[in-house]
Amino acid sequence: MKGVIFNAVEEAVVGLYSEDVWDDLLEAAEIDGHYTSLGSYPDSDLTALVGAACPMTGLGPDELVRTLGQHAFPHLADRYPELVDEAAGTHDFLRRVNDIIHPEVLKLHPDAKPPEFEFEDRPDDVLRITYRSSRRLGVLAEGLILGAGQRFGEDVDVRIVSGHGEEITVFDVRAVKMAIAD
């Protein structure tokens, strides 16, 4: 997995907890943890980090990965502000991730393997998203979707329709603009 994802996860942990907690996690996971954005690192580092973080936080693996995705999103997005600014809202942005952002990642890093998404408009403003990846990180996608919703000021509801933790996971994503308080 590209270092940019580990960098965003590190920033999420430091923002939620502290630098010391990140260092403790690396030590507990027995990994070096010096990630450069352009480097590539074993997926097993992410598994080891999650394994170490669960007992430290008391969160289950799904909740932990979802939370990390949600809090990593702003850091990932900050590296590509123009890509985010061009999108009209969460649904439009998620289509752009698949059509523009992940393909750009591939052009820059031919060794990357971002997931593939398919989209289907459903009634009641629901966007049905099919996630495909041998990494089985649909829960990370769920967290990133929640983070994207926050970025666009939308209240996002994500439901897993099928394939939780599988190579193919189907989500229904509903995004509603949040009312602005007076």
Ligand code: HEM
């Ligand atoms: C500015 C926004 C984004 C950027 C720059 C970005 C970039 C990347 C990069 C560099 C990777 C690593 C691929 C690899 O090393 O093989 C990745 C993986 C991933 N991305 Fe994105 N991404 C963005 C937004 C999103 C969003 C909104 C979602 C959720 C729908 C998403 C879902 C994922 C998932 C789940 C992975 C993990 C790999 C996998 O499941 O196979 N990304 N992304």
